[in-house]
Amino acid sequence: MATAMHRDEAEAHLRAAGLKVTAPRLAVLEAVTGNGHLDADAVHARVVDALPGTPLQSVYNVLGALHGAGLLRRIEPAGSAALYESRIGDNHHHVVCTRCHAVADVDCVVGEAPCLVPSTAGGFAIHTAEVTFWGLCADCQREATG
């Protein structure tokens, strides 16, 4: 839990994005903010704490809306369900544990966003680069060598 989001902050973000301010949206925004990388189920679990009875479908809708509005970033590592994170605006990368699927952020490793150099490969007009590292998380290293 890094930076939890205050209700009024969340509200401001929603309004700025031209979205109506609703309880499920505030709940999802608070659930994701500062809590790493969560899939729809994990978000749902947190949302239900704050807003009992909220259906999973609503979480999907809200996540879709917030992602569409640029308020949430979405990643889909191979083998995992879609994950959402609140850290946006910078283009950082991710490490995924090949054993337990844990995810952590990685700031661009080599100097200034080296992997992001826009280029034209094979006639494609590239606008984004996404880097996913694969490895073993600390816990799984222990269990593997132990």
Place this chain on the structure above:
Amino acid sequence: MATAMHRDEAEAHLRAAGLKVTAPRLAVLEAVTGNGHLDADAVHARVVDALPGTPLQSVYNVLGALHGAGLLRRIEPAGSAALYESRIGDNHHHVVCTRCHAVADVDCVVGEAPCLVPSTAGGFAIHTAEVTFWGLCADCQREATG
């Protein structure tokens, strides 16, 4: 269609990997080799040409086995089904069209595999890096600006 694979070549690869040589496996290997990035359905379509009646399930089994043996590489770009390619051994990257999902290979853009520098981020022992670029393919650029 770059390098099509001959039957005996395919056989050798299978044996080298300790896999039994079977018709479906040869068919899948030939279907994927030199044909870019194919999902299970696309592979199935090709396999059925050579081996009528082959069920999709068998294609899944074979793709799984060949991938497990390191004979096929598997990528899973967000929003697409799993794709298989025969180009292995080098660690190249991919561009995916955000409009039509076409995929092309990209050799590492900045010098010598800059994105692959193994490092230790957040306690993870990284062993692989995967770079996915997103952009518009030539065709979609035309249709978008046209």
Place this chain on the structure above:
DNA sequence: GCAGTTGTTTTGAATGGATCAAAACAACTG
């Protein structure tokens, strides 16, 4: 060559993440 063993293919069914659609509802506008 031929039978046995083991791994593969096939048949059939099930899973899970996610999406679609329509009805019930609530947030913003004036």
Place this chain on the structure above:
DNA sequence: CAGTTGTTTTGATCCATTCAAAACAACTGC
């Protein structure tokens, strides 16, 4: 405060993929 429009909810459906058991065929040793 009523109307309008966007949201949430209910409920159903989709698709890629995986699981399981039975039918089968590739390799081994004889």
